[in-house]
Amino acid sequence: MNCYLYDPPQYLFFASDLPELLYYSHIPALVLALFVGTFVFLNNPKSLQNRLLLLICFSFAIWVFGSLFAWTNTNSSLLLTIWPVFAVSAALISISSIYFIYVYLNQKNIPHWMKVIFLLLLTPVFIFAHTNLNVSGFDLTLCDAFAYEGLWYKVYYTSLSYVAILWISVLLLNRWRTADASYKKQIIFMGTGIQLFLFSFISTTSIVAYLNTIGLLQDSRAELFSLFSMTIFMVLIGILIVRFKAFNVGAHAADALMVALLILVASQYTYANSTSTTLILTTVTLALTAIAGALLIRSVRREIKQKEEIEQLAKKLAGANKRLRELDKMKSEFVSIASHQLRSPLTSIRGYASMLLDGSFGKLPAKAQGAVERIADSSSTMASSVEDYLNVSRIEAGNMKYELSDFNLKTEASRVADDKRQEAMKHGLLLTFKSKLEGHGIVNADLGKTRQILHNLVNNSIKYTQKGSIKIFVHDDLKGKQIHVDIIDTGIGMEADELESVFEKFQRAKNANTVNVTGTGLGLFVAQKMATEMGGSIHVTSAGPGEGSTFTLSLPLQM
Amino acid sequence: MLNYVKLHYYALIICAMALLFVCATIYRFNIQQNYLVAFESDCDPETQSCFVYCENDDCNDPFFYSVIEREAAQLHEMCGADVTVCDAAYSCNNDTTCKNLFCDPSTDGVGQCDDINN
Numbered sequence: 001m002n003c004y005l006y007d008p009p010q011y012l013f014f015a016s017d018l019p020e021l022l023y024y025s026h027i028p029a030l031v032l033a034l035f036v037g038t039f040v041f042l043n044n045p046k047s048l049q050n051r052l053l054l055l056i057c058f059s060f061a062i063w064v065f066g067s068l069f070a071w072t073n074t075n076s077s078l079l080l081t082i083w084p085v086f087a088v089s090a091a092l093i094s095i096s097s098i099y100f101i102y103v104y105l106n107q108k109n110i111p112h113w114m115k116v117i118f119l120l121l122l123t124p125v126f127i128f129a130h131t132n133l134n135v136s137g138f139d140l141t142l143c144d145a146f147a148y149e150g151l152w153y154k155v156y157y158t159s160l161s162y163v164a165i166l167w168i169s170v171l172l173l174n175r176w177r178t179a180d181a182s183y184k185k186q187i188i189f190m191g192t193g194i195q196l197f198l199f200s201f202i203s204t205t206s207i208v209a210y211l212n213t214i215g216l217l218q219d220s221r222a223e224l225f226s227l228f229s230m231t232i233f234m235v236l237i238g239i240l241i242v243r244f245k246a247f248n249v250g251a252h253a254a255d256a257l258m259v260a261l262l263i264l265v266a267s268q269y270t271y272a273n274s275t276s277t278t279l280i281l282t283t284v285t286l287a288l289t290a291i292a293g294a295l296l297i298r299s300v301r302r303e304i305k306q307k308e309e310i311e312q313l314a315k316k317l318a319g320a321n322k323r324l325r326e327l328d329k330m331k332s333e334f335v336s337i338a339s340h341q342l343r344s345p346l347t348s349i350r351g352y353a354s355m356l357l358d359g360s361f362g363k364l365p366a367k368a369q370g371a372v373e374r375i376a377d378s379s380s381t382m383a384s385s386v387e388d389y390l391n392v393s394r395i396e397a398g399n400m401k402y403e404l405s406d407f408n409l410k411t412e413a414s415r416v417a418d419d420k421r422q423e424a425m426k427h428g429l430l431l432t433f434k435s436k437l438e439g440h441g442i443v444n445a446d447l448g449k450t451r452q453i454l455h456n457l458v459n460n461s462i463k464y465t466q467k468g469s470i471k472i473f474v475h476d477d478l479k480g481k482q483i484h485v486d487i488i489d490t491g492i493g494m495e496a497d498e499l500e501s502v503f504e505k506f507q508r509a510k511n512a513n514t515v516n517v518t519g520t521g522l523g524l525f526v527a528q529k530m531a532t533e534m535g536g537s538i539h540v541t542s543a544g545p546g547e548g549s550t551f552t553l554s555l556p557l558q559m
Numbered sequence: 560m561l562n563y564v565k566l567h568y569y570a571l572i573i574c575a576m577a578l579l580f581v582c583a584t585i586y587r588f589n590i591q592q593n594y595l596v597a598f599e600s601d602c603d604p605e606t607q608s609c610f611v612y613c614e615n616d617d618c619n620d621p622f623f624y625s626v627i628e629r630e631a632a633q634l635h636e637m638c639g640a641d642v643t644v645c646d647a648a649y650s651c652n653n654d655t656t657c658k659n660l661f662c663d664p665s666t667d668g669v670g671q672c673d674d675i676n677n
Contacts, residue, residue, distance in 0.1 A: 001596050001631055004643045075640070076596055076631065080588040088580060092573075115569045126576035130583040137595030137628070140642065148595065 003074040003143035015072045022071055025224040029231055030064040031263050033057040036234045040247045048109060050247055052100035053237070056093055060201075060230055063089040067227075076138040083145050084129035090202060091125040091157045094164035097194055101168045104190060105175040125157050146212040154210075161202035165195060186240060193236035200229035262290060329397070336393035339386045346386060349379045388522040392505065395529045402446040402533060406558055409450070410441040410474045413485050416454040417472045424462055424470055431458075435474040441483055442558045445534040450555070453530055453538070456523040457487045457551045465491030468548070476557060485553045493547040499540050503528045531555070592632040598642055599624040600649045600659065604673045610662045611673040623673055629657040 002008065009015040037057025041050045066085045073079055095118050102110050110118075128134055137148035172191040179187055204226030211217035240246035266286055353376035356364060364372060394400040417433035424431035435441075443450075461470045468490025476483040494502065501507050506521040528538045536555035542548065564571060587593050602609035602625040609623035627649060633656065638645030651657035662672035 001635060001642065002640045004598070004641065076594075077589050077592055080594055081584055084580070084584050088577070119569065119572055122573070123576065126580045129580050130587050135594075137597060138631070140596050140598040141626075147597070 001076040001138070001140055003076070003140050005141060006074050006143050008074045009072040013068055013072045018071060019224070021224050022068070025227045026064050026068045026071075028263060029227040030061050030068075032234050033060045033064070033230050035259070035263070036237055037061075040237075040241070043247065047247070049100060049103045049107075052096055052103060053247070055096045056100060059089045059092040059096065063093070064227060064230075070144070074143060076140060079143075080135060080138055080145060083135050087134055087153065087157045088125055088129050091122055091160050094161040094198065094202070095122055097198055098164050098167045098171070101171050101190070101194060105171055105187070121160060121163075125160070128153055144212075158202060161198055165198050168194060168198070186246065189236045189240050190246075193233040197229045197233035201226050262286070332393045332396045335389050336397070339390045339393065342386050343383070343390075346379055346383045350376065350383060353379060385520045388520045388526060391526045391530075392522055395526065400530070400533065402449060404444050404446055404534070406442050406444050407447050407450075408441050409443045409445075409483050409485065409555060410435050410437060412447070412451055413454060413472055413474050416451060416458060420455070420458045420462065424458075427462055427465070428467060429462060429465055430469040431472070432469065433472045433474075437474065437476050437483075439476050439478050439483075439557060441474065441476060443483060443555045444558045445536070445555055446530075449530045449534065450553075453527040453553055454485065454487075456527040457485075457538070457553065460523060460551070461487050461489035461491060461549070464549070465489045478557070481557045481559055482554050483557050487551045487553075488548065489550075490548040493542040493545050493549055494540075495545060496542075499542065502540060503538070527553075592635055594631050595628050596631045596634060596642075597626050597628045597660075598648070600627045601625075602661070602673075608661045608663070609673040610667070610671055621673070625662075626660040627651065627657065628660060629654065 006017065007015060034057060037054040041054040044050050062085060066082045066089070069082050070079055099110060099118065102114070133150040133153045135145050135148050135150070138145045139147050168191070172187055176184060176187055208217060237246075353372055355361065356372045357369075357376060391400070414433050414435075417431060421431045458470065458472070470490075471486070471488040473486040473488060474483070475486070503524050505525045507525075524538070531538045531553060534555065536553065539552050539554070541550045541552075599610075602623045604611075604623045607625065609625060611618075612622040612624065614620060614622075629648075629651070633654070634642065634648060638648045642648040651659050664672045
């Protein structure tokens with residue numbers, strides 16, 4: 001049976017008495033949906049989210065194709081064969097959208113129970129699509145079947161869309177709570193796109209169809225606007241692809257989006273009046289879009305290429321960094337082994353030199369006395385250096401052991417002052433000790449390491465102080481639960497920008513060469529690492545070059 | 560094979576339902592033509608309660624009609640694809656499935672009906 005008030009179409013879809021908006025709303029949306037869906041799918045066919053996006057786009061394309069067919073054709077049997085497709089494709093779009101959003105947000109498949117629910121929801125739509133519950137007849141005058149649609153079937157598949165909108169909102173909100181700033185932007189783009197699409201597509205179609213059914217609206221053209229929501233959704237998908245590399249689409253995404261834009265503009269030919277002005281304007285718009293598109297593609301490609309190059313460089317850098325760490329570890333192991341090998345003969349040299357000086361092998365000739373003293377001094381310096389290397393090796397390998405115990409820091413600082421006083425006096429320096437404690441001064445730390453730190457700091461002050469004094473001052477801060485040992489010297493001091501770097505390996509103050517000092521440049525590094533490991537810290541202050549320095553060891557008080 | 564079915568049961572069930580739906584729809588509407596068709600028929604407003612259609616708000620040239628509803632398969636057998644050239648299409652004589660529907664203001668709305676007799 002043919003509708004008798006309308007002419008049959010030419011070439012399946014082309015009829016003269018249809019609204020101009022029809023082709024513009026249908027063809028670009030259909031082409032764009034198929035294009036983006038297929039493009040994303042082909043880029044990674046094994047990805048579940050890409051397959052689901054294709055399913056949504058494909059279902060939408062079938063709906064649009066059916067709609068275009070229904071608008072332009074006049075054969076009742078063909079139109080009624082197409083009619084149930086609207087319900088089935090709308091239901092598939094709704095359920096697939098929930099599935100798609102779940103996979104997109106969680107990057108994993110939905111659980112088994114959710115699949116069962118989806119199938120249960122879809123089954124009635126499929127089973128009853130061809131029955132009178134869906135559609136029972138056809139109006140040859142109006143050339144549609146709205147008057148013969150079953151109300152409950154329509155209510156059921158339309159409500160699936162509203163269920164989808166609600167379900168998706170819950171999924172988006174749940175993911176939003178745990179998302180970082182960048183992913184929140186993706187959620188906004190994706191959420192806005194799919195919710196706008198679903199709401200506009202389903203609501204407009206169902207409301208217009210319902211108004212048609214009850215006779216309040218005779219013109220079905222209003223539903224044509226609903227299809228533009230798919231274009232918006234696809235544009236937002238495009239933004240996700242380009243900006244956030246969603247769907248694992250690479251550098252060709254910009255090209256693809258530009259082609260889509262050109263299709264949109266070119267589609268104006270399908271509905272524009274064939275006046276020369278309109279055709280010229282459309283052609284000019286198309287040309288300008290093509291030029292702008294080409295520039296955009298070039299720009300985006302360059303940006304993506306640079307981004308990829310940076311990523312490759314970062315990968316290489318990470319590899320090199322790993323290799324460097326391995327080499328550093330090997331170096332530390334080598335230094336450790338070498339230092340251990342050196343320590344034994346050095347101990348012998350120091351021991352025998354000391355015995356020679358003590359007269360254990362008889363009185364030394366006056367000429368030999370000076371030489372043996374040099375041997376003893378040099379071997380001591382060398383032993384100290386070897387100890388520093390070994391400490392650095394242990395720290396870097398994480399093998400430094402700390403045996404914590406409670407002891408009085410004031411007492412230990414006083415002992416160090418007593419130990420080092422003689423040496424300071426040799427350098428013409430006055431070493432004094434002073435304390436001002438409100439508490440008992442007990443700390444929980446490694447006694448040996450703490451003494452070593454204090455020795456290092458005092459040695460450092462002696463080395464870099466040519467004249468004046470060194471003061472050791474112990475004080476506590478009960479509120480801050482800290483005890484501090486200040487080693488205040490009148491030495492060469494340093495610039496403000498050097499204060500932190502002196503704790504780095506092999507670092508010295510810029511003006512260190514003004515005094516003739518020897519050493520490895522590791523003492524402060526080792527001291528600070530040890531203090532940090534024991535829950536404390538070492539800080540340095542200086543009023544500037546020539547103004548002396550204050551090194552402060554801080555340790556937590558045992559309350 | 561069983562593993563493949565277990566893994567893809569969701570897609571397989573959807574595809575199976577889609578295939579059944581397509582086959583059933585084509586069979587009903589194209590092969591059996593098991594549906595109703597409605598079309599307008601002449602109506603005399605002097606003797607019948609007709610639907611009325613106006614071209615404009617003034618309604619100075621109203622068109623009066625009734626609606627005939629009958630089974631598509633039967634109609635197609637009688638008239639082919641075009642009902643406008645088939646007088647038999649407009650006559651429901653001896654056909655229990657054929658209905659000639661006239662306007663009823665209580666169900667169709669007052670504005671839809673010719674109010675000459677009302």
